[in-house]
Amino acid sequence: MIDELLRPFDYEFFRNGLAVATLAGALCGLVGVYVVLKGMSYIGHGLSHAIFGGFAASALLGVNFVLGAGAWGVASALMINGVTRRRAIGSDAAIGVITTASFALGLALVALFGTTGRSFDAALFGSILGVSAGDVALVAAVAAATGLLIFLRYRSLLFTTFDPEVADATGVDTARIDALLMVALAASILATMQVLGVTLIAATLVIPPTVARMLTNSFARMLALSTAIGASCGFVGMNLSYHLDVQSGPTIVLVGASLFALVFALTGARGRRRAGGVTARIGALRAGG
Amino acid sequence: MSDGVDGELVRLGGVSCRYGAEAVLLDVDLSLAERQFVGVVGPSGSGKTTLLKAIMGTIDPCTGSVQRRPGLRMAYVPQVETVNWSFPITVAECVLMARPARRVPWASRAERAEVARVLERLGLDGLGARHIRELSGGQQQRVFIARALLRGPELLLMDEPTSGVDVRLRHEILHLLDDLNAAGLAIVLTTHDLNGIAAHLPRLVCLNRRVIGAGRPHDVLTPAVLEQTYGATMEVLEHAGMPVIVDGFQHHQHHQHHGGAHRMSGMGSAS
Numbered sequence: 001m002i003d004e005l006l007r008p009f010d011y012e013f014f015r016n017g018l019a020v021a022t023l024a025g026a027l028c029g030l031v032g033v034y035v036v037l038k039g040m041s042y043i044g045h046g047l048s049h050a051i052f053g054g055f056a057a058s059a060l061l062g063v064n065f066v067l068g069a070g071a072w073g074v075a076s077a078l079m080i081n082g083v084t085r086r087r088a089i090g091s092d093a094a095i096g097v098i099t100t101a102s103f104a105l106g107l108a109l110v111a112l113f114g115t116t117g118r119s120f121d122a123a124l125f126g127s128i129l130g131v132s133a134g135d136v137a138l139v140a141a142v143a144a145a146t147g148l149l150i151f152l153r154y155r156s157l158l159f160t161t162f163d164p165e166v167a168d169a170t171g172v173d174t175a176r177i178d179a180l181l182m183v184a185l186a187a188s189i190l191a192t193m194q195v196l197g198v199t200l201i202a203a204t205l206v207i208p209p210t211v212a213r214m215l216t217n218s219f220a221r222m223l224a225l226s227t228a229i230g231a232s233c234g235f236v237g238m239n240l241s242y243h244l245d246v247q248s249g250p251t252i253v254l255v256g257a258s259l260f261a262l263v264f265a266l267t268g269a270r271g272r273r274r275a276g277g278v279t280a281r282i283g284a285l286r287a288g289g
Numbered sequence: 290m291s292d293g294v295d296g297e298l299v300r301l302g303g304v305s306c307r308y309g310a311e312a313v314l315l316d317v318d319l320s321l322a323e324r325q326f327v328g329v330v331g332p333s334g335s336g337k338t339t340l341l342k343a344i345m346g347t348i349d350p351c352t353g354s355v356q357r358r359p360g361l362r363m364a365y366v367p368q369v370e371t372v373n374w375s376f377p378i379t380v381a382e383c384v385l386m387a388r389p390a391r392r393v394p395w396a397s398r399a400e401r402a403e404v405a406r407v408l409e410r411l412g413l414d415g416l417g418a419r420h421i422r423e424l425s426g427g428q429q430q431r432v433f434i435a436r437a438l439l440r441g442p443e444l445l446l447m448d449e450p451t452s453g454v455d456v457r458l459r460h461e462i463l464h465l466l467d468d469l470n471a472a473g474l475a476i477v478l479t480t481h482d483l484n485g486i487a488a489h490l491p492r493l494v495c496l497n498r499r500v501i502g503a504g505r506p507h508d509v510l511t512p513a514v515l516e517q518t519y520g521a522t523m524e525v526l527e528h529a530g531m532p533v534i535v536d537g538f539q540h541h542q543h544h545q546h547h548g549g550a551h552r553m554s555g556m557g558s559a560s
Binding site for chain 2: 037150151152153154155156158159162163165166168169170172213216217218219220221222
């Protein structure tokens with residue numbers, strides 16, 4: 001039994017995949033706290049789709065995936081941030097247009113020119129196959145940079161997330177903080193899409209913070225818990241993915257969803273009340289497709 | 290503010306603000322001085338919150354100028370109705386977020402001592418680990434005042450600090466603000482509550498996009514100014530030396546039912 005459980009560790013691709021899944025889970029759990037509390041779940045969902053357009057275009061043009069999809073993702077993120085802050089038109093509608101158009105462009109490019117290089121199935125649904133040491137380094141670098149950003153800008157990020165108007169009045173550069181957060185979100189999606197898949201990344205951004213919210217009333221503890229829950233879901237989900245022979249993205253998300261159901265049942269009314277605002281956002285995300 | 294009056298903190302000269310094509314403030318002149326306690330009254334949509342934002346500098350006037358004393362420290366207390374009460378945050382975390390950013394997420398020993406001191410001053414000692422939703426209405430309002438005070442402001446701006454609170458709580462908040470003002474803090478608050486709050490303040494500004502009147506309550510709480518401000522007839526009676534505003538419609542009905550003049554007492558908001 002133990003031998004069977006440890007068998008996949010003999011393979012380098014699995015070790016790489018496991019490292020990426022665990023780091024990706026922690027990264028999405030960390031960034032997801034801000035995504036959920038700022039009511040940006042739909043943006044996270046849309047941005048992951050938008051980045052797929054850049055992924056397809058960079059693959060077809062032979063441009064480095066990280067540079068091509070990264071530039072595309074950051075541009076989409078800043079565009080969404082600009083639209084959301086300006087509120088000239090309904091931000092949800094604008095985000096829907098920007099992100100779905102980008103996703104559709106990616107699909108059209110694949111249909112017209114076929115696929116080369118990286119697996120588009122993996123980009124869409126996640127896969128542990130083909131995760132290289134370079135992918136591990138990329139996720140580790142993004143996780144370290146995002147962690148550092150949150151460490152150094154903890155108070156400004158918290159103030160901007162909780163009370164942007166007063167933060168602005170108090171001298172916090174909320175526009176810059178929002179832009180930094182969007183860039184961190186875009187980088188996180190870009191780095192984790194290989195393992196999680198763009199169609200499922202949003203769930204890994206939303207489930208760990210929601211579970212953490214049901215367990216604590218403190219922002220600092222929620223950050224720590226969400227990161228740990230995300231990492232655990234990535235680790236367990238990746239192992240299950242191997243043993244059940246199911247793609248990694250769905251397995252990681254299902255582990256998270258099971259944990260959510262368990263904590264939801266165990267914490268009772270108190271947990272549900274704590275997560276009230278957060279679970280409402282999951283509903284909105286589901287409704288948004 | 291080189292040519293300002295001694296002790297002047299902020300001066301608005303001919304300030305107009307618009308949201309799109311809609312004018313929210315028109316040609317507002319206003320001067321705020323040290324240790325003043327000013328109430329801004331007016332109907333919904335009269336520009337009260339916009340005036341606070343113009344004073345703070347979070348919106349830029351389309352015409353006119355806002356001059357602030359160099360280095361002026363201001364703090365803002367939002368309406369409690371706008372607070373996200375499901376946000377995971379304890380009282381101590383909420384108060385601390387207003388401190389200038391540090392290189393590390395945690396509070397220094399000096400900051401923790403300062404938070405404890407402010408919480409104790411506002412009667413919130415021992416509640417630092419509580420979630421903000423687990424407090425009473427008065428305690429919740431005081432948490433946001435504590436957050437503002439932690440910045441060591443010279444001017445405190447408050448948006449509807451007593452909206453939706455009962456009489457006891459209103460008194461509690463008013464007494465607290467009175468104490469803070471007596472200790473040297475200048476305060477500007479907006480309110481709908483003419484009898485419960487405005488009539489008790491030393492200085493009022495009646496606003497309906499323009500400044501309709503400014504001065505002591507006895508000088509500005511007059512039927513003419515109130516009608517111009519609210520666009521409705523109001524009567525002003527006197528009780529215990531203080532103006533009491535009565536909705537003109539209610540007063541008319543009362544006269545019809547009971548006949549004759551009477552003295553009003555204990556009336557609620559006339560807004």
